[in-house]
Amino acid sequence: MVAVERNxxxxxxxCLHGWPGGPSDYRLLSPLLAAEADVVVPHLLGYADSFEPAxxxxPxxxxxxxxxxRMLVELIDSLGLEQPVVVGYDVGATLAVTLGRTIPERLRGIVVGNTLAPSQFGACALDDDHRAEFWYQDFHQLSVCSQLCDGNPAAVRSYLQHFWSHWGNRSDAELTExxxxxxxxxxxxxxxxxWYRSGSATLATALSLRGAAELPPPVQVPTTVLWGVQDPLYPRRFAExxxxxxxxxxxxxLDGVGHFTPLEAAAEMAEAVRDFLQEK
Structure with missing residues (x-):
């Protein structure tokens, strides 16, 4: 069962959250839009209140x-969301892009944080001078990662804090209790x-596209990308x-903004969403 917050x-x-985040990624953005929009924040499968011990x-x-x-399309149907603006960063940005390819005619617009064009995946994520930034995606494939952290609050706090402090650049991007x-x-x-073990993340995508005869199609939905210059995962050159x-x-x-766009640039993200809401 999928949990949903609605305001x-x-x-x-x-609004689609990321890793290592959750629906609380939108705690600043949601209040900025609630007076003029139906803000829907699903807890992605396996996260937050959508998680079950089993x-x-x-698999x-x-x-x-x-x-x-598939879950998101079913959610759009079940909630009767007509022409939503889809917002995302990190995992959520990947899902927003895929929704844009899957149901383009049903979306009003897309607003995402830093993301990659298909032709840039291999050239950027696999570059010798940047490959090490994605070390955690290899680590997440190993059973020892779960053995060290799962069910251990101190280990979870230390592990997640690394990413929140390394990827974020503004004070609003902080790990919460x-x-x-x-x-x-x-x-x-x-x-x-x-998410990583399924082959859905950046590094696995880059490897699958290396040498591919055909790249995934473009997204035919009006889109705004908010590019945080201080994101160490996706430097400015990746926007090419x-x-x-x-x-x-x-x-x-966006100067001074890191990876956690909905928290570090909530006002700018709200403005980008409003641009789509106001279009006739």
């Missing part, structure tokens, strides 16, 4: 890109790793060729 009324805004024993594919997108508690429940840390991914897109460069 406000009006045209729909579907999830840790299920990783049950929590990968395809499964999450609520998030530590969510990830510390027995099985919850392992369930969250299934985004018009290839989003032919109807634009890029807004």
């Amino acid at each position: 406000g009324s009006g045209p729909a805004v579907l 999830d840790a024993q299920r 990783p594919s049950d929590f990968g890109r395809d499964a999450q997108v 609520e998030l530590v508690e969510e990830y510390s429940r027995p099985g919850a840390f392992t369930a969250a790793l299934n 060729s985004l018009d290839e991914l989003f032919p109807q897109g634009s890029v807004r460069v």
Whole structure:
């Protein structure tokens, strides 16, 4: 069963969280939009209140890109969301892009944090001078990762704190005790790793595209990319060729912003969403 947080009324805004985050990633953005929009924040499969202890024993594919997108399409249908603006960063950005390819005619627009065009995956994520930034995606494939952290609040706090402090650049991007508690429940840390174990993350995508005869198609949905310059995972040079991914897109460069766009640039993200809400 998928848990959902919903706030406000009006045209729909579907907000998709990341790793190592959760629905609380939108605690600053949601209040900024609630007076003019129906802000819907699903807890992705295996995360937060959508997590169940049995999830840790299920196949990783049950929590990968395809499964999450199927869930989101069903959620849009069941909640009757008409022409939502889809918002995302990190895992949520990947899902927003996939939704844009899957149901483009049903979306009003897309607003995402830093992401990659297909032709840039190999050239960027696999570069010798940047490959080490994605070390954790290899580590997440190993059973020892779960053995060290799962159900251990101190280990979970230390592990997640590394990413929140390394990837974030503004004070609003901070690890909360609520998030530590969510990830510390027995099985919850392992369930969250299934995104990576399913082959849905950046590094696996880059490897699968290396030498591919055909790249994934562009997203034919109006899109705004908010590019945080201080994101160590996706440096500014990675923004090249985004018009290839989003032919109807634009890029807004945000100085001083890191990886956690909904928290570090909540006002800028709200403005980008409003632009789509106001279009006729």
